[in-house]
Amino acid sequence: MAAAEAKELQQLPLVLGDKKYDNVTRDIIAPVETFPKKLWWIAFSVALTVFGVHMTAIAVVVGTGLGLLGINNPVGWGTFIINFVFWIGIGHAGTLISAVLYVFRQQWRTAINRSAEAMTIFAVACAGIFPNIHVGRLWFIFWAMPYPNERGVLWPNFRSPLVWDVFAISTYLTISLVFWYAGLVPDFASIRDRIKESDAVQKIRKSVYSVLSLGWVGSTRAWAHYEAMAMILAGLSFPLVLSVHSIVSFDFATSVIPGWHTTIFPPYFVIGAIFSGFGMVLTLLIIMREVFHFQDYITIKHLENMAKVTMLTGSLVGLAYSTEFFMAWYSGSPFEGFAFINRMFGPYWWAYWIMVSCNVITPQLFWFKSIRTNPTLLWIISIFVNIGMWFERYVIVVTSLHRDYLPSSWDMYIMTNWDFAILIGSFGMFFTLFLLFVRVFPAIAIAEIKMVMKSPGAKGFGH
Amino acid sequence: MKFDPATYKITDGGKFGRIMLVTGLIGLALAAVGFAVDREHFFFAYLTAFTFWVTIALGALFFVMLQHLTSSTWSVVIRRIVESLTAPLPWLFLLFIPLLFGLHQLYEWSHADVVAADAVLKAKSGFLNPTFFTIRAVVYFAVWCGLAHFLYHASVAQDSGHREEHRKRMRTLSAPGMIIFVITTTFAGWDWLMSLDPHWYSTIFGVYFFSGGLWAILATIVIVVALLQRRGVLTKEITVEHYHDLGKLLFGFTIFWTYIGFSQYFLQWYANIPEETKWYLNRWVGSWKAVSMVILWGHFVLPFGILIFRGVKRSPRLLMIMAVYCVVMHWVDHYWMAFPTLNKDGVHFSWIEIAATVGIGGIFVWAFWTKFISRAVIPVADPHLNESINFRNM
Numbered sequence: 001m002a003a004a005e006a007k008e009l010q011q012l013p014l015v016l017g018d019k020k021y022d023n024v025t026r027d028i029i030a031p032v033e034t035f036p037k038k039l040w041w042i043a044f045s046v047a048l049t050v051f052g053v054h055m056t057a058i059a060v061v062v063g064t065g066l067g068l069l070g071i072n073n074p075v076g077w078g079t080f081i082i083n084f085v086f087w088i089g090i091g092h093a094g095t096l097i098s099a100v101l102y103v104f105r106q107q108w109r110t111a112i113n114r115s116a117e118a119m120t121i122f123a124v125a126c127a128g129i130f131p132n133i134h135v136g137r138l139w140f141i142f143w144a145m146p147y148p149n150e151r152g153v154l155w156p157n158f159r160s161p162l163v164w165d166v167f168a169i170s171t172y173l174t175i176s177l178v179f180w181y182a183g184l185v186p187d188f189a190s191i192r193d194r195i196k197e198s199d200a201v202q203k204i205r206k207s208v209y210s211v212l213s214l215g216w217v218g219s220t221r222a223w224a225h226y227e228a229m230a231m232i233l234a235g236l237s238f239p240l241v242l243s244v245h246s247i248v249s250f251d252f253a254t255s256v257i258p259g260w261h262t263t264i265f266p267p268y269f270v271i272g273a274i275f276s277g278f279g280m281v282l283t284l285l286i287i288m289r290e291v292f293h294f295q296d297y298i299t300i301k302h303l304e305n306m307a308k309v310t311m312l313t314g315s316l317v318g319l320a321y322s323t324e325f326f327m328a329w330y331s332g333s334p335f336e337g338f339a340f341i342n343r344m345f346g347p348y349w350w351a352y353w354i355m356v357s358c359n360v361i362t363p364q365l366f367w368f369k370s371i372r373t374n375p376t377l378l379w380i381i382s383i384f385v386n387i388g389m390w391f392e393r394y395v396i397v398v399t400s401l402h403r404d405y406l407p408s409s410w411d412m413y414i415m416t417n418w419d420f421a422i423l424i425g426s427f428g429m430f431f432t433l434f435l436l437f438v439r440v441f442p443a444i445a446i447a448e449i450k451m452v453m454k455s456p457g458a459k460g461f462g463h
Numbered sequence: 464m465k466f467d468p469a470t471y472k473i474t475d476g477g478k479f480g481r482i483m484l485v486t487g488l489i490g491l492a493l494a495a496v497g498f499a500v501d502r503e504h505f506f507f508a509y510l511t512a513f514t515f516w517v518t519i520a521l522g523a524l525f526f527v528m529l530q531h532l533t534s535s536t537w538s539v540v541i542r543r544i545v546e547s548l549t550a551p552l553p554w555l556f557l558l559f560i561p562l563l564f565g566l567h568q569l570y571e572w573s574h575a576d577v578v579a580a581d582a583v584l585k586a587k588s589g590f591l592n593p594t595f596f597t598i599r600a601v602v603y604f605a606v607w608c609g610l611a612h613f614l615y616h617a618s619v620a621q622d623s624g625h626r627e628e629h630r631k632r633m634r635t636l637s638a639p640g641m642i643i644f645v646i647t648t649t650f651a652g653w654d655w656l657m658s659l660d661p662h663w664y665s666t667i668f669g670v671y672f673f674s675g676g677l678w679a680i681l682a683t684i685v686i687v688v689a690l691l692q693r694r695g696v697l698t699k700e701i702t703v704e705h706y707h708d709l710g711k712l713l714f715g716f717t718i719f720w721t722y723i724g725f726s727q728y729f730l731q732w733y734a735n736i737p738e739e740t741k742w743y744l745n746r747w748v749g750s751w752k753a754v755s756m757v758i759l760w761g762h763f764v765l766p767f768g769i770l771i772f773r774g775v776k777r778s779p780r781l782l783m784i785m786a787v788y789c790v791v792m793h794w795v796d797h798y799w800m801a802f803p804t805l806n807k808d809g810v811h812f813s814w815i816e817i818a819a820t821v822g823i824g825g826i827f828v829w830a831f832w833t834k835f836i837s838r839a840v841i842p843v844a845d846p847h848l849n850e851s852i853n854f855r856n857m
Contacts (some may be wrong), residue, residue, distance in 0.1 A: 034566035104533075242722060244653075254733040261734050264666035266726040319645060327666045330653075332589065333738075368639075 014108055017296040020420040021450055024297075025190055028444045031292050032191060036439060039291065047431035051068055054425020058133055061418055066136050069419045075401045075413040079250075079423055080134040082393040086276070087127035087426065088169065089269075089389060091176070093240060093277025094120025098179055099237035102230070108305055110448040111297045115288065116281050118441070122433040124173050124279070126426045131165065133422075152166050161250040170249040173241050179233045186226070186447040188213035242266075245273040252396065258339035259400030260308035262327065272392060275313035275359070278306055279385030284434065286379045288443060295443050300373050307372035310385060314363030317392075321360065335405065343399045347412060358388025370403050466696045471839040473696065480832045486685050487825020495820050497815030502599040505815055506565030507805045511561065512819035513728065515657055515679075515797045516827050518553050518672065519790075522647055522680025523548035525673075528637035529632075530646065531614075537708055539851035540700050544687055546618055547682065549611035550834035551827040556604040558823055571806075572661040583662055583776050591658055599654060603647045610640045616835075618650055618842060625844040647675050656797075659804040663742045667727045674720045675796055681713040682789035697840060700852050703777050707856050710776025714788065717770060721763040744797065749809030754799050762792045 015024070036044075061068050094116040101109040132141050144166045146156050156163045192209040195202055218224065231290040249269035252260040281305070289298040328340040343352045362384045366372045371381075403410045415423075437443070464477035498505040529540045530545075538545075566573040571584070572591040577583045584591070613636055621629040651670025657665065658677050665671075685706070693696050731739040746755045766789060773779045798816070842848060 151630075239718070248727070250730075250733075253730050256734050256736060261730065261736075262666045263668075263727045263730045264670065267667070267670060267723065267729070315642060319649075321667050323649070323669070327664055330587055331664045332586040332662075 012297070014111065014300055014301070015297055015449060018451065019296065021453075024449055024453070025194075025446055027293070028297070028442050028446050028449070029191055029194065031438060032440060033194070033444060040435065040439070044432070044435045047428050047435055049424055050428025052185060052428070053431045054428050055423055057418055057421035057425055058129070060423070062133060062138050068416060070413055070415045070419050070434065072411055072413065074404045074409050075398055076447035077134075077401065078413060079132045079415060079419040082390070082397050083423055083426055084127050084130035084134070085128070085248055085393045085397075086390050086432075087123045087271035089245065089276040089393075090280045091120040091123035091172075092129070092245060092270070092273035093281045094118070094123075095172075095176060095237050095241045095457060096274050096277065097281070098176075098183075099234040100241055103238055107455045108302055108450045110283065110452050111294075111299075111302055111444055112285060112306070113448070114180075114439075114441075114445045115443050116277075116283060117176060117183070118434065118437045118443075119277075119280060119284060120176050121173065121180060122430050122437070123277075124169065124176065125433065125439055126430050128169065128173070128425070129429075131162070141306050144394070161247065164247045164250065166425050168244045173238050174243045175233070175240055177238055182226075182229060182233065183445055183448070184441060185214055185216050186218060187335070187442045187445065189216035189218065190446055191442065194384045219407070227241040233258050241274075242270055245269040252400075257400050257404070258328070258333070258335045259343065259371065261324075262318055262324055264323055267322075268317070271320065272359075272389060275310060275317055275363075276385065278310045278388035279382045279389065281307055282310070282378055283386060290376065290440065292374075292438070292443065294444065297449060300375070303373050303375060303378055304369075307366045310382075311363045311366035311372075314359055314385070318360035321356065338403075339400060342403055343395060345405070346399065348395065348402070350401070351391050353386055355391040355395050358384045361391060365432050464694055467692070467838075469655075471841055471843050473836040473840060476832065476836040480829050480836075483825050483829040483832060485825075487822055487827075487829060490818050490820075490822025490825050493818035493824075494815060497818055501566075501813075503813070503817070504803060504811075504813060506562070506568040507801055508813070508815040508819045509565070509823075510562060510569060510655065511794075511797050511801045511816060512823045513555070513558060514672075514801070515794050515820065516551070516823050517651075518676030518793070518797075519679045519683055520549055520552050520555060520611075520827070521607065521644075522676035522678075522683075524552070524607060524614075524679055525641075525644060525648075525677060527614055528610070528817070531633045531637040532641065533855075535636075536847040536850045537705065537854045539686060539707060539845050539847045540697070540841050541688060541709075542618065542845075543839065544616045544691075544835065545680070545684060547612075547831050547835035548683065548687070549615065551830040552608050552611050553606070554826050554830045555823070558610060558826065559600060559604065563593075563597060566596070570596075570658060570661070572658060579809060587661070591661055603651050606643050606647045608832050610636070610644065613856045614640070614650050616706070619838050621842060621844050622839055623844070625846055646672075648676075658801045659801060660742055660745075662738060664733070665742075667723060671720075671723045671727060674716065674723045675793055678713070678716045678720050679790055679793035681709055682717060682786035682793070684792070685709050685782055685786035685797075689779050689786075691840075692779070700841060700850075700855075703779065704780050704854050704856050707773075707776045708784055710770060710785075712769035713782075713786070714767070714776070716764060717766045717789075721767075722756075726763075745803045745807065748803075748807065751799075751803055751809060752793065755797060756812060758792075758799055759834060762796060766792070773785070782834050 033460040069078055094113075097109050097116045098120075101113075102365070129388075132138055135141060143154075144156055145164060146158075146163075149155075158165075175416075188209050192206060192213050195206040195209065197203045197206055198257075246266035246269065249265040253265035254260060255261055285298055285306075286303065289295055325340050328336040360436075362381055365381060371377050398413045402413055464473065464479065465475040466472075467474050494505065494509060497508065526545050527542065527549065529535075530542060562569070562662065570591075571577055572588070573593050578588050613631060617629060617632045617636065649669025649672070652669040653817075655661070656672065657668045688697070688701055688705070688709075697785075728743060731743060743755075745751070761784060766785065770777055775785065802810070845851075
């Protein structure tokens with residue numbers, strides 16, 4: 001009866017394979033407790049090398065000057081701003097999964113929130129580098145902070161969206177970090193409790209995880225506080241999902257540049273950010289579930305749900321593109337019209353059409369269940385999403401600037417090797433951090449997974 | 464009114480439907496007097512009333528599709544109510560027709576001589592012209608009525624015994640339905656309200672139009688549920704937990720509406736391009752300034768400050784008061800969008816607005832009510848019904 005009823009209600013279990021609580025702990029902690037395999041070392045050394053390239057290239061560019069880059073007049077914003085927006089966007093899926101889906105009671109989020117949030121934090125870290133080096137004189141970046149200073153009346157311009165960015169992103173990073181860390185505390189305690197202090201290394205591990213777990217013992221009282229705190233943090237993070245990328249969009253939309261100044265930018269940027277974030281989550285988690293044998297936790301159902309979110313957000317991004325295009329015509333303004341015709345058919349037509357085909361057309365494949373339940377195809381499409389969203393920022397930044405109001409000042413933007421090195425290098429940084437994360441932290445929230453499992457002996461819907 | 468708790472049917476709807484119909488007809492008749500008195504004012508009043516009611520019905524349509532797509536269980540008990548709230552759509556189509564006779568009073572772009580003398584209007588005359596405007600409206604209503612019809616019938620078909628295909632049909636319809644809904648609603652917002660000022664444009668306007676409707680439908684659901692419960696309908700099935708969830712959504716979409724409205728205002732204010740800022744400048748003249756302030760404080764600050772409290776969301780009485788307030792604010796928002804085009808110097812409120820709103824509203828409520836009492840008041844055979852009734856918030 002119970003099975004028939006479950007089938008009838010289509011309540012696919014969120015954890016497969018008839019697991020007990022003990023299996024869950026063991027399965028998820030396994031990669032943390034075993035010495036890394038060859039595959040991890042190879043991946044890590046590649047990532048670390050690329051990260052090294054990143055840092056070196058940055059050092060050279062900062063040391064020599066921004067002339068090494070492709071930026072010119074009129075394209076004063078180049079890859080640094082493109083990469084900044086790209087990485088900030090990537091982060092959004094993590095917050096959406098951890099906070100918004102939590103508030104909306106979507107229990108499937110528990111298997112993916114930990115890694116997605118880690119991804120958020122690392123992506124924001126990658127993003128944070130770019131505005132700092134974009135200003136050219138890295139050592140003066142603290143001028144963006146408002147504080148009573150010895151420079152007299154010199155304060156940051158509070159009317160500048162670039163200053164709002166400083167606040168929006170640091171708030172975002174702080175809340176994400178706190179939310180992520182708070183969720184990790186019970187899991188750190190689980191790792192701590194399983195360590196047998198057999199030798200010096202294990203003793204060190206034990207003390208490290210003891211400190212990280214903040215003395216968590218898992219009393220009922222502690223859990224009650226913990227759940228209340230999770231709800232409050234989720235409530236605080238929810239508006240951040242909207243605010244951060246809205247403010248990033250203000251960097252463009254408060255200007256009077258056709259292609260930048262349009263009122264739909266804030267929600268359109270947020271949707272695009274969620275879209276790109278889910279693309280990256282799919283890219284990472286499909287590999288992770290294979291390598292760590294997490295197929296019973298990150299099930300096909302989870303992947304399918306993520307594919308649906310990707311399809312929805314991809315279509316909404318397409319709606320935003322069409323809206324902008326239509327309004328450019330409807331406005332009757334020749335400048336608006338030119339900006340969009342130039343995007344589609346000007347010298348950067350290829351970037352525009354890569355963007356449209358990757359972001360709007362490719363996700364439509366997810367209408368087919370056979371495609372959205374096939375991890376290999378999902379992974380391939382997720383790569384297209386990543387590419388498409390990078391090009392979206394490229395299109396917005398470059399095509400809007402390279403032909404401005406004055407035809408005599410028109411110019412082309414061509415990326416130099418330094419631009420490429422820093423772009424590719426940022427992926428090295430991201431993957432280095434992510435690979436370290438999966439080594440030392442449980443990549444799935446153990447305690448939360450147990451809450452959505454059927455409790456042993458329970459007949460109904462579990463917790 | 465008689466309610467049979469065993470079959471979940473309202474066996475006798477009483478006089479309510481007829482009273483509403485008569486009220487609506489009287490309202491429309493009075494509005495027709497308004498037409499004779501002041502033709503221009505009448506059409507603006509009628510447009511305000513029409514877009515006010517149509518956005519509520521559209522909100523209902525969106526809500527139903529959203530629940531299907533997300534497989535929500537908490538909302539199963541209120542699903543039939545919301546489905547029935549889409550029933551007025553065909554009547555609203557009928558009530559749209561009078562607007563076609565007021566195009567000259569309402570829309571500057573409908574005057575061929577004005578367009579001929581204005582380069583910008585000429586450029587968009589391929590889109591803004593009476594024929595295409597009418598065709599588009601027919602398409603919108605065909606889409607909306609079609610979606611509402613199929614979703615409602617798929618849902619009542621389930622009442623005589625659930626089969627998996629019922630759910631499947633509702634879900635498969637909702638996914639593409641959502642897409643065409645979003646496109647048609649966006650265009651409807653541009654057509655009916657944005658083009659009142661044909662030189663002005665804002666890419667986010669369609670989202671603004673939609674977000675207000677979604678906010679208002681949540682308030683409307685609360686009102687309908689609370690009134691039904693006073694008459695002893697669904698008193699055990701819809702609990703304080705459902706009120707709490709509706710309250711949370713109402714609170715959330717208060718913020719969403721504000722976010723969209725702010726994005727539009729802020730970006731136009733900041734860039735300070737005359738052709739954009741004039742829309743807000745028109746709403747800053749004379750007594751319109753006060754209405755703009757009412758929008759800011761009344762549509763956002765006050766409901767935000769009150770609905771944030773858990774106690775308000777869990778008190779059917781307080782939530783009902785807030786819901787009525789929100790619906791009134793939704794009306795003010797539409798008044799604020801439409802009327803400054805006519806009354807450029809300030810607010811000239813008249814009884815015609817009330818007559819038109821009550822007139823269309825009477826028909827709206829009557830259409831809802833006759834549909835609602837024709838079937839069981841909840842989806843009796845839905846497999847998630849029990850779960851929905853016993854739903855608890857965390």
